[in-house]
Amino acid sequence: MSLAEHVRILGRGPGRSRSLTRGEAAEAMTLMLSGGAAPEAVGALLMLLRMKGETAAEIAGFAEAAAVALPALPQPDLDWPCYAAGRTRGLPWFLLSARLVARAGHRVLLHGWNGADTAIRQGLAQLAIPQVGPDAVAKALADQRLAYLPLERLSPQLLDLLTLREVLGLRSCVNTVCRVLNPGRARASVQGVFHPPYRLLQADAGALLRLPALTVIKGGGGEFERHPAKAVTGFGLRGGHPWEQVFDGLLPEETRRLDDGEADPVRLSALWEGTLRDPFSEAVVLGTAALALETLGAEDGLSQARALWADRHLPCAA
Template sequence: MSDRFRTLLKKVGSGTHTSAALTREEAAEALRMMLQQEATPVQVGAFLIAHRIRRPTGEELAGMLDVYAELGPHLTNAVRPPMILTHPYDGRSRTVPMTILTGLILSATGVPTILHGGDRMPTKEGICLHEIWQQLGINWEGISLIRMQEIFQTTDLGFIHLPTHFPLAMNLVGPRREIGKRPPIATLELMWSPYLGDATIACGYVHPPTESMFRTALELRNQRQFITVKGLEGSCDLPRDRTCIIGINRPSIDNPETSTFERLLLHPHDYGYGGKEVPLNSLDELINNIKAVLEGEPGELMQAAIWNGGFYLWCAGVCADIETGLKHAQELLTQGMVAQKLEAIANSL
């Protein structure tokens, strides 16, 4: 048992009236001790559930991100700042995920793009990105970080697979399953950038207070370029059945050392892309639908792919406005260039 960790646990787990938030340094110390198994399984489980009940602060999440930056894997040397598309590690269960198609659209235009995640994860145990990649003919498992760096530089797309590239993080999967609730680490994963250098991070969320935590944590880490999306099931996928609530943080034009945050409300119907969300019924059906989109077939999933792809092409600076981005995304999909990108990635493994 770690006496030092017990002190940190007591601080966050002392109850409604006496518990207190950790400092950035203390939060970093606590996560480091959990990842490196200096805290016992009982201590880890107690900390995760106590921290969830108390709710993390942006400062605590900044400290935890410091540890992921210190101990986690990194890709680097992109030709331009990449787009980091984040996705809840415990997957999807209700709506079809668009993140992979969005990543392929971006990389097909030369925008370096990084996704990350693991295998099926508690508590939702939903369909994960790695599983979808596998069914599309790309298995990231076992590919070394050095080889992944080469693939990233060759294809403009990289995938950080937790079991392969960040085994320390896997030490917390068991406790996550046993406590039965998402811990604050799940929020941390939605704003983690496994890239060494400037990048744009697209962070999805469900509950509005989460966005505030994102902003505080990322600003403390001097991350000036990020996007927040009240997306589908906590992902950065834009909905089509409601107004998209988006925040865009950019370096200030007058002073790049500071940044500005802009609220953007996008109405899909205004652009001709409103509609019902595509339900997630089974993995087999999902893969068949994605393949149909890659072959240029029209339908609801094609509309969703264009809507997401067009928005992120605009965010990445490929297109001057969203309308142009939507048109470009449609061309990339219907003319087979996104399918060609998937094939190029498969051939590079």
């Protein structure tokens, strides 16, 4: 089978082209990951999809096929993709949010790739969050209930498709596919987007993939990280059904941005240890953790996040 037929479907011209079906999208992804597709056809397919605009069925089909090719992983409680490029995000305070969720007893699997932006990888190292390959995920989740799986170790083939952005000069749907990939088949996922229209696209793809619980927000730089002084709208799923909710800001309106110019990853551990006092950054952590906890079923995620933060220096319960 050749990728040419899939390119033809998308590129026949006005009145004749159409979107790929979910099955056709799965076939196309299988071909692209196999290495057997002509690179010209891969580039054509990805750019035609960008020009047309991806559908939820296409994203779901791509993600299904990509997931089939992944190594087997233990099932975490929460899937947390990290694939933003760092614009307008600043320090990755959401890593502390993930740590709080893990302290609540939930197994959290972070996975991602951020191109030339090193902030997340530096933050992981600063916070001693294990960066592991597929064969070490189980131990990390058992020991710390928290692990980060780099895309280059999870699927080098998918990374090759993602980094075609450097060749094509434009983002492709592979970035969205990675966000909805859910490599550990968790029953709950939190996802961030940079462009608001993708919130509903990813929510609809999650529904097609039969994900029970999902929260998608426009987050800092495209990560799942909320600005505490602004209202945020969450899209996604609860009990497998479409869900949408507006969350009020946690702080008075202010002009401070998530990207406040601070880049020293030591600030992450300092905030956790209590040697740094920064109410704004603390509110980022608590607000983000609250959304994640409510995705996992908490009735009052913010109260739980605050309690976890107050007790963060106590030993974790077994």
